[in-house]
Amino acid sequence: MQRFGRDLWGRRPVADVMNAEPLVLSLDSNLEQAAKQVTAGLQYPITEDFILVDGDGLYRGLGTVLDLLKAMELRIAQRNRVLRQALVDLKESQAQLVQSEKMASLGQMVAGVAHELNTPLGYVRNNVQLLDQLSAPLVELARSQAALADCLADPACDEARLAQAFEVAAAMREQAAPEQLADDLRQLLDDTLYGLGQIGELVVGLKDFARLDRAMDEAVDLND
CATH class of the missing domain: 3.10.580.10 (CBS-domain)
Structure with a gap:
């Protein structure tokens, strides 16, 4: 056995x-x-x-x-899970960093655009204020001439009232100096239109920039 x-x-x-x-x-x-x-x-x-x-x-x-x-x-499997999660967190942090950098760049661009807009807006605003000041004598002249016209059309208007209306209208015309004022108003309007044109160009540029991200890919021939 x-x-x-x-x-x-x-x-x-x-x-x-x-x-x-x-x-x-x-x-x-x-x-x-x-x-x-x-x-x-x-x-x-x-x-x-x-x-x-x-x-x-x-x-x-x-x-x-x-x-x-x-x-x-x-x-090892546990550490691999930790590493994979760390990689996911790293990618998320990277995406957040890229987004933060984009926002920072966007902030700088907005600040630059605001500066570019402030310049033409500034003298457009100043020109409008000047136009308001320069047009005040014209308003008074128009009122005095309207009062003179009413007196001339009124049979009850006596010579004293008519003479006073003529005197006021003449004084308002001399004060307004419409011949000289016309040149000033024309210059102010030209400057204002120029400033508005600059603002319009900036707006068009911003619209073109906004469309860049939505632009469709287009096939091109590198031999052309």
Whole structure:
């Protein structure tokens, strides 16, 4: 009858059935240190066991390389998840940074446009104020001439009232100086129209800029 188990191996030296120099790991070792030590000292198939000892070198149990490798696999998978999340966060931060840079550039552009608009708006506003001041004597002249016309058309208007109306109308005409005022008004209107034209050009430029992001791709021939 063929012998098995204890009959077959029981009388042999322990060194024949056990590793005389087993892997020994300290309980204080972390997972990475244990994996490094096992990998460096592994000379047998990965089914090899290793001994766990405490700080005093006393035996505390057995461990298997396969279990250690599984634990390392779980740790690597966990770190990969952390790295993937970190990559997602990094991309989001990058997108936010790009958006912030775009907003900063947009803010600078808006400030520049505001400055460009303020210049023509400034003298358009000044010209309108001057037009209001210069037109005031013309309004008074028109009123005095209307009063004179009413007096001339009124049979009850006596010579004294008529003379007074003529006198007031003449004074208002001299004060208004319509011949000289016409040149001033024409110059102010020309300047105002020029300023409005500059503002219009800026508005057109802004509209063209806004359409750049919505422009459709167009095929071109590089040989042309």
